[in-house]
Amino acid sequence: MAIARFPSVVIDCPDPAALATFYGALLDWKVEISDGWAEVRAEYGQCISFQQVEAYAPPRWPAQEVPQQMHLDVLVDDLDAAEAAVLGLGATKHEHQTGTSFRVFLDPAGHPFCLCVK
Numbered sequence: 001m002a003i004a005r006f007p008s009v010v011i012d013c014p015d016p017a018a019l020a021t022f023y024g025a026l027l028d029w030k031v032e033i034s035d036g037w038a039e040v041r042a043e044y045g046q047c048i049s050f051q052q053v054e055a056y057a058p059p060r061w062p063a064q065e066v067p068q069q070m071h072l073d074v075l076v077d078d079l080d081a082a083e084a085a086v087l088g089l090g091a092t093k094h095e096h097q098t099g100t101s102f103r104v105f106l107d108p109a110g111h112p113f114c115l116c117v118k
Contacts, residue, residue, distance in 0.1 A: 008047045009070070013109040016050035022108050023048060025089050026074065048072075058110025062096050072113040079103055082115045 013019045020038030024031035029040040029048075036052040059068035076082035079102075086105055087093065094104040094112065102116040 008049055009072075010049040010051055011070075011109075011111060012053040012056060013050050013111070014052065014056040015109065016052050019050045019107060019109050022089055022091070023050075026086060056109070058106075059112060061094065061104070061106075061112040068112050071111065073102070073116050074113060075118045076115050077118060079115055079117055086115065 011019065016036060016038035017033045020031045020033060020040050023029070024040040027040060027042070029042050032039050032041065037049065039047050039049040041047045057066050060066045061068045061071075074082075083093065083103060083105075090108045091105040091113075094106055097104060102114045104112055104114050106112055
């Protein structure tokens with residue numbers, strides 16, 4: 001018997017509203033913002049939350065001086081179209097690319113995430 005339906009991921013960042021807005025647009029999920037906290041939620045219930053952290057230091061991927069700790073893989077149908085879309089939302093393409101079926105980007109707070117072909 002499951003205790004919960006969906007795990008919730010909470011991501012540290014300097015500006016929860018900005019990061020929730022970015023991921024809300026990327027995933028087409030509803031954005032909810034409050035003081036020091038924000039979240040994006042899918043219609044089926046899955047949620048990603050963002051909490052404000054003082055003196056936030058972004059991960060230094062692929063190096064580990066400041067480890068990434070986690071990252072999101074976003075499944076897409078077309079890598080080129082998805083890349084153009086996330087760049088338009090404020091992501092940055094990382095210079096370190098190691099695969100052909102995925103691409104690594106940094107969100108506006110510096111967290112790495114990947115666009116992956118389904």
